[in-house]
Amino acid sequence: MRRISTKLVLAVLAAVVLPFVAFMFFINYQMEVRLTEDVVRQSLQGLVQDLAGQIDRFVDERRQNVAQWSESAMIVFALDNYESHKGIVRADPERASWDADALDRWATTRELSVDLKRDWDFVIHQTRDFDRIVEVTGVYDLILLVAPDGRPVTCNSRLPDGQPIGREYLEFLFGYDFTAEPWFGRAIEGEASQLDHHASRFRAREYGPGELAHNYHIGFSTPVRNQRGEVIGVLFALVNWHHVQGLIESRVVKEYFRGLVTEDRDPSPYAWIWRSDADTIIGHPREDLYYESVSNHVGLPELTRAVLEDDDGAGSYPEYLFAGEWKNAAFKRTAEPEDGGFYWVVGLGIDNDDIYATSTELRNLLLGGTAIVLLMAILWTMVIARRTTEPIRELQRSTRRVAGGELDAQIDIRSRDELGELARDFNQMTAELKEQRGQLIKAEKDAAWREMAKQIAHDIKNPLTPIQLSLDLVERARREKNPGYDEILERTLDLIGRQVTNLREIASDFYEFTGGRRPEPQAIELGGLLDEVLRLHDAWAVDLGVDVRREGPGGMVYADPGKLRRVFGNLVSNALQAMPEGGELRVEVAPAAGSERIRVRIRDTGVGIPEEAREHLFEPYFTTRGEGTGLGLAIARRVIEELGGAIDLRSAEDGDGGTVVEVQLPTHRETA
Numbered sequence: 263m264r265r266i267s268t269k270l271v272l273a274v275l276a277a278v279v280l281p282f283v284a285f286m287f288f289i290n291y292q293m294e295v296r297l298t299e300d301v302v303r304q305s306l307q308g309l310v311q312d313l314a315g316q317i318d319r320f321v322d323e324r325r326q327n328v329a330q331w332s333e334s335a336m337i338v339f340a341l342d343n344y345e346s347h348k349g350i351v352r353a354d355p356e357r358a359s360w361d362a363d364a365l366d367r368w369a370t371t372r373e374l375s376v377d378l379k380r381d382w383d384f385v386i387h388q389t390r391d392f393d394r395i396v397e398v399t400g401v402y403d404l405i406l407l408v409a410p411d412g413r414p415v416t417c418n419s420r421l422p423d424g425q426p427i428g429r430e431y432l433e434f435l436f437g438y439d440f441t442a443e444p445w446f447g448r449a450i451e452g453e454a455s456q457l458d459h460h461a462s463r464f465r466a467r468e469y470g471p472g473e474l475a476h477n478y479h480i481g482f483s484t485p486v487r488n489q490r491g492e493v494i495g496v497l498f499a500l501v502n503w504h505h506v507q508g509l510i511e512s513r514v515v516k517e518y519f520r521g522l523v524t525e526d527r528d529p530s531p532y533a534w535i536w537r538s539d540a541d542t543i544i545g546h547p548r549e550d551l552y553y554e555s556v557s558n559h560v561g562l563p564e565l566t567r568a569v570l571e572d573d574d575g576a577g578s579y580p581e582y583l584f585a586g587e588w589k590n591a592a593f594k595r596t597a598e599p600e601d602g603g604f605y606w607v608v609g610l611g612i613d614n615d616d617i618y619a620t621s622t623e624l625r626n627l628l629l630g631g632t633a634i635v636l637l638m639a640i641l642w643t644m645v646i647a648r649r650t651t652e653p654i655r656e657l658q659r660s661t662r663r664v665a666g667g668e669l670d671a672q673i674d675i676r677s678r679d680e681l682g683e684l685a686r687d688f689n690q691m692t693a694e695l696k697e698q699r700g701q702l703i704k705a706e707k708d709a710a711w712r713e714m715a716k717q718i719a720h721d722i723k724n725p726l727t728p729i730q731l732s733l734d735l736v737e738r739a740r741r742e743k744n745p746g747y748d749e750i751l752e753r754t755l756d757l758i759g760r761q762v763t764n765l766r767e768i769a770s771d772f773y774e775f776t777g778g779r780r781p782e783p784q785a786i787e788l789g790g791l792l793d794e795v796l797r798l799h800d801a802w803a804v805d806l807g808v809d810v811r812r813e814g815p816g817g818m819v820y821a822d823p824g825k826l827r828r829v830f831g832n833l834v835s836n837a838l839q840a841m842p843e844g845g846e847l848r849v850e851v852a853p854a855a856g857s858e859r860i861r862v863r864i865r866d867t868g869v870g871i872p873e874e875a876r877e878h879l880f881e882p883y884f885t886t887r888g889e890g891t892g893l894g895l896a897i898a899r900r901v902i903e904e905l906g907g908a909i910d911l912r913s914a915e916d917g918d919g920g921t922v923v924e925v926q927l928p929t930h931r932e933t934a
């Protein structure tokens with residue numbers, strides 16, 4: 263978070279990435295919800311209704327066909343004639359009879375013996391009619407006309423594929439007593455009926471795996487009435503189930519959802535038919551599931567329940583898991599029995615994977631696109647941030663250089679934006695700063711020189727005034743031939759001598775302050791040096807009534823003895839000057855506790871340090887005394903610090919007041 267460029271990148275992330283990701287989630291959710299709820303479920307329901315409608319129409323057409331034929335005059339005529347010729351044949355054993363054998367011969371050769379032709383032409387005519395229907399419609403395996411005594415009159419002689427119906431089969435049919443069939447009984451009673459999906463015992467062939475649907479049929483039976491309305495026979499038709507199966511397996515079911523999946527995949531949707539119990543499978547792409555129970559064998563009782571609990575015959579199944587796939591499905595009941603239907607349940611399901619295939623694809627596209635866009639956004643931001651902050655960093659570097667005293671630091675930024683302006687201002691500022699600094703230094707130098715000159719003039723004038731006055735006095739005494747002239751001269755010479763000494767002191771103070779001569783350091787015993795200094799001030803101390811005492815074991819330092827003598831001389835002078843009424847001066851020289859240093863403590867019982875003077879003591883020219891130069895402590899500090907030591911001045915805390923000056927100097931190791 264320290265760098266502007268990092269902040270910029272984070273800002274872009276927060277401003278672009280977060281909303282984008284949130285938006286993506288929203289879109290993704292919308293796609294899933296809309297696709298399942300709005301598009302797929304509706305489509306499934308629409309399509310399954312369409313399928314159920316087709317099945318209804320198919321069944322309805324078959325039933326109507328059979329009903330229509332039963333009313334055909336030809337059939338009535340055939341039945342009437344069959345009855346009468348049956349009687350004739352029975353009465354006259356010479357005459358040929360109509361049976362399975364005769365029908366089979368006709369079916370294979372399309373020829374009838376002259377004998378047969380004479381009596382059974384009307385039956386053959388009807389047979390030919392049935393054949394034509396079978397051939398044209400292609401959905402009937404059997405159209406059978408049965409006499410009231412339960413014996414077949416005739417049936418189609420060929421199957422939809424054009425093959426003859428087969429002698430064995432015909433023998434079975436002609437030998438069968440149809441009065442045993444419930445549908446026959448009902449038809450004789452005058453009632454049409456229809457048989458649900460079943461494996462009929464009257465089927466002509468047995469089909470193997472892959473064609474199992476062919477083994478199943480739905481059946482229709484209807485009474486045949488004469489003009490007086492009496493039932494004179496029964497018409498029965500078997501419709502092969504694979505036509506219904508064909509409806510649910512039509513390509514439309516898959517093609518309808520083609521758009522959902524990618525080109526290389528087949529859409530998952532498939533349809534099925536359950537019996538009216540909503541549990542027994544009678545139509546399914548997997549024919550091996552025929553007659554399995556949905557709730558037991560397939561293990562989806564919730565689907566059966568959903569249909570049974572539904573009361574308008576159409577709806578959606580709950581989402582369910584089958585064969586490892588989550589699926590959505592819709593169902594629709596076919597027509598109820600009173601409307602001529604079977605009340606089957608037609609279902610249509612689709613894998614959720616298919617539903618989401620498109621949305622997943624779109625989402626991946628969106629994700630990929632977003633990732634690329636964001637990556638580019640971040641990269642660009644980083645580049646821009648770098649380019650934006652580079653001038654700032656350049657500015658920072660230059661500012662540091664200026665702060666470090668390099669006043670002619672210039673920034674080389676040529677951008678035309680605010681940063682460029684800032685750089686120009688900065689360059690101008692440093693240029694001005696440099697000029698002002700030059701002026702300031704010159705002004706300071708001038709002021710320093712003026713101050714120095716003033717100080718020197720003042721300090722020199724002080725001793726010169728008494729010299730001047732004394733000389734005037736001597737001159738007058740000489741002119742007036744004063745008898746005490748000699749004495750006056752002697753006093754004057756003495757005064758001039760002292761003032762000259764004073765002047766030399768002042769001059770050497772200034773000399774020392776400007777740096778003085780080159781130091782010539784040597785090993786010095788500090789105790790001895792201080793004894794020497796104190797001896798020089800002995801007379802003065804006695805004069806003032808100051809009791810001087812030197813304490814401590816002393817110690818070795820490495821320094822220029824002349825300079826050190828001057829420093830300590832000054833400190834002792836200061837102390838004596840602070841005690842005009844007498845007092846006590848203690849000078850202690852001893853190794854400082856716990857360090858490699860020697861400590862000199864000069865303690866007086868004088869006037870102490872005035873509060874207002876405290877922080878100015880070491881400034882050059884600072885003095886509270888009329889004839890002082892104010893250079894003593896300034897020189898002392900410089901000399902001591904150049905030796906690696908330290909000096910400090912403070913009021914004595916105990917007893918009689920006064921001042922303590924403490925000087926610390928490094929011990930000289932070799933000789934110590």
Ligand code: ADP
Nearest residue numbers: 836837840870885886887890891892894895921
């Ligand atoms: P000067 O002696 O010429 O005044 P210094 O630099 O030696 O200059 O001292 C500066 C001032 O510090 C003195 O004028 C005095 O006011 C104060 N000062 C220094 N030593 C002492 C001391 N021992 N007691 C009290 N005041 C002191």
Ligand code: MG
Nearest residue numbers: 832836894895
């Ligand atoms: Mg002094």
